[in-house]
Amino acid sequence: MTDAGALLGWHHVYSGKVRNLYEREGSPTLMLVVASDRVSAFDHVLEPGIPGKGALLTQLTRWWFDRLQVPNHLVTALDVELPAVPAELADRAMLVRRLDMLPIECVVRGYLTGSGWAEYQQSGTVCGIPLPAGLNDGDRLPEPLYTPAFKAPLGEHDENITFERSIELVGEEMATQLRDASLAIFAAASAIAAERGVLLADTKFEFGTDPDTGVLTLADEALTSDSSRYWDAALYAAGGPNRMDSFDKQIVRDWLAANWDKQGEPPALPAEIVERTAARYRELIDRLCA
Structure with a gap:
């Protein structure tokens, strides 16, 4: 089941570009997050999807949740009997606690690349933050940058904002917590990835607060190929044109940029592009989780 559909005991409430969200009937505190095999680029969901992608994203999120010493929304034990996750979704679904989600996307950049x-x-800046002159594409930044964004309504683009603007949105105490937690998680994850020969170039986090305790809690996916940019450390160190080849859907983006003028509906992805992209997702899992 790739698209959102009826699940016994669950009510579908939302579908994003990749994930479907369900709430438990009769239980306001439990939700089910299901990662699909959908792939998107340039604000379009493409056909066909990437086989196994949803399961790989879920596996990697769970792996990181196990290693990060921060509260997350994954339900592991409760004093009440947990509902069973539908068998056909078990490898790509997470049973989670409902949070009061914050409207900030917490982006951390360790290297200078992309936008x-x-x-x-x-302008010599990244999200308005001045940087030293003379940096090149792919250079490691003097220190990781926290560059928050305001989460736009469904169908609209997120908006890069200043830290001061994030204070206006969520208050100084919460904005500071978001920044400090994001930078700390990025540092911890970078060290873990480096031990496995992988560089974490940048990533984004989403947080909510526990409605009962107010504790800041990591939500959604964490440090996956869809939310993060990873590079092969040895390839990066060797230099050359492929040093920043990432373990994600960049193959899809490159093919689409070369074969579509961004007018009308995008073309279907060739089988070779689909398989090469799936292989990059699998390689990251193999590198990190081995």
Whole structure:
């Protein structure tokens, strides 16, 4: 089951580009997050999906939750009997606690690349933060940057914001907690990845607060190929044109950019592109989780 559909005992409440969200009938505190095999690029969901992608994203999120010493929304034990996760979704679903979600996407950048590199070339800044002159695409930043974004309504683009703007949105204490937690998780994850020969270039987190305790809690996915940019450390150190090949859907983006003018509906992905992308997702799992 790739698309959202009826699940016995669960009510479908939301579908994003990749994930479907269900709430437990009769239980306001439990939700089911289901990762699909859908793949998106340039604000379009593409066909076909990437076989096994949903299971790989879920596996990696669980792996990181097990290693990060921070509260997360995954339900592992309760004083009440837990509902069974539907068998056909077991490898790509997470039973989670409902949180009061915060409207901030917490982005941390350890290297200069992507949209940050494009801005730096124009103004010497990343999300308005001044950086030293003379940096190149792919350079490690002097220190990781926290560059929050405001989560836009469904169908609209998230908006990069300043830390000061995040204070206006959630208050100074919460904005500071979000920044400090994001930077701490990024540092811990970077060290774990480095031990396995992988560089964590950048990532994004989402947080909510526990409605009963108010504790800041990591939510959604964590440090997956869809939310993070990973590079092969040895390839990066060797230099060359492929040093920043990432373990994600960049193959899809590159093919689409070369074969579609962004007008109308995008073309179907060739089988070779689908398989090469699936292989990159699997390789990251093999590298990190071995």
